[in-house]
Amino acid sequence: FCCAIFAAQFCAPCLTDPSSLCSRDNASPGTTTAWPSGLTIAASFDAGAALEWGTGMGKEFYAKGSNIQLGPGVCLARVPRNGRNFEYISGEDPYLGYQMVGPAVRGIQSQKVIANAKHYALNNQETNRGAVSENVDERTRFEMYYPPFRGAADNGVGSMMCSYNKVNGVWSCENPTTLALELKKWSGFDGFVMSDWGATHSASLAQGLDIEMPGAGYLNNKTLQMMLQRGDLSEADINDAALRILRQMYKVGVMDAPKGAWDVSKITANVTSAAAADSARRLAAASTVLLKNDGGVLPLKPTTKLAVIGLAADAAITHGGGSGSVVPSYIVKPLEGLKAAAPSASISYVSGA
Numbered sequence: 001f002c003c004a005i006f007a008a009q010f011c012a013p014c015l016t017d018p019s020s021l022c023s024r025d026n027a028s029p030g031t032t033t034a035w036p037s038g039l040t041i042a043a044s045f046d047a048g049a050a051l052e053w054g055t056g057m058g059k060e061f062y063a064k065g066s067n068i069q070l071g072p073g074v075c076l077a078r079v080p081r082n083g084r085n086f087e088y089i090s091g092e093d094p095y096l097g098y099q100m101v102g103p104a105v106r107g108i109q110s111q112k113v114i115a116n117a118k119h120y121a122l123n124n125q126e127t128n129r130g131a132v133s134e135n136v137d138e139r140t141r142f143e144m145y146y147p148p149f150r151g152a153a154d155n156g157v158g159s160m161m162c163s164y165n166k167v168n169g170v171w172s173c174e175n176p177t178t179l180a181l182e183l184k185k186w187s188g189f190d191g192f193v194m195s196d197w198g199a200t201h202s203a204s205l206a207q208g209l210d211i212e213m214p215g216a217g218y219l220n221n222k223t224l225q226m227m228l229q230r231g232d233l234s235e236a237d238i239n240d241a242a243l244r245i246l247r248q249m250y251k252v253g254v255m256d257a258p259k260g261a262w263d264v265s266k267i268t269a270n271v272t273s274a275a276a277a278d279s280a281r282r283l284a285a286a287s288t289v290l291l292k293n294d295g296g297v298l299p300l301k302p303t304t305k306l307a308v309i310g311l312a313a314d315a316a317i318t319h320g321g322g323s324g325s326v327v328p329s330y331i332v333k334p335l336e337g338l339k340a341a342a343p344s345a346s347i348s349y350v351s352g353a
Contacts, residue, residue: 054107179208
């Protein structure tokens with residue numbers, strides 16, 4: 001069946017080695033730019049920064065031979081200790097998310113790479129994510145949780161990823177209310193829905209899922225044939241899934257790329273550059289907001305005496321864990337950076353341990 005065949009061809013690397021090829025590239029450390037996180041870009045309140053960020057990432061995904069980027073993340077930060085808050089470009093504000101996600105999506109897709117807004121929907125915590133049910137009424141979903149996804153859709157995002165959690169007692173990736181009705185019918189999203197890795201619990205094409213990842217435990221030919229024969233699935237459901245995938249591949253330009261563009265072996269290529277590193281540094285700086293500069297303390301004077309306190313100053317934290325992690329090609333620790341920027345200053349360091 002078309003949807004299963006296209007899924008296998010579309011994400012073939014993920015099916016062969018999902019741990020190293022699809023979610024991240026830690027198998028080839030130092031070959032991609034450690035761009036600022038989505039939450040960092042959100043703190044810039046700058047649509048131009050989001051566009052530059054998306055374009056830079058999309059360019060490197062293309063050079064790695066990938067035709068889809070699993071991002072940007074757009075969920076709201078509702079649980080302060082959520083381990084994935086750093087990935088999401090919405091911060092705590094649905095309107096901010098709506099405004100910032102569009103330029104990011106346009107930037108990614110300008111490089112012939114399909115963007116993927118995630119995690120739809122209500123994916124607000126990592127703890128117990130595979131069992132928790134997020135029980136939220138319709139008005140709250142549309143006013144608080146959906147605007148960033150709507151912003152992605154309004155800017156032509158090609159795909160979205162359904163999440164691990166349940167929504168009102170029903171798994172996100174087989175929820176006919178949130179997927180088939182609210183996302184595809186009411187919101188008019190014309191792209192395809194991909195499951196998070198292992199988040200599929202049934203062959204739920206009719207409920208709004210289009211691609212199961214990373215394998216085909218449910219969306220396989222045998223299961224789909226049985227469902228067709230029983231009348232649990234229609235050919236229209238299958239055709240719709242296939243069309244949604246193909247439509248985005250053509251629209252973004254995946255089909256127009258030259259021969260060899262989507263070569264899996266490119267995953268090991270070094271695609272970062274001095275220009276990309278400079279862009280990442282400028283974007284991170286633009287996202288650092290100075291609330292008040294009492295007495296004109298900044299910029300620091302060359303002869304300033306500085307006390308640097310804390311373990312993080314001499315052991316840089318460059319990224320969060322999981323699928324949002326990138327091994328950078330180089331790291332400048334804060335203490336090193338201060339010493340380089342203010343060579344005449346008197347700098348004392350205490351770990352504070």
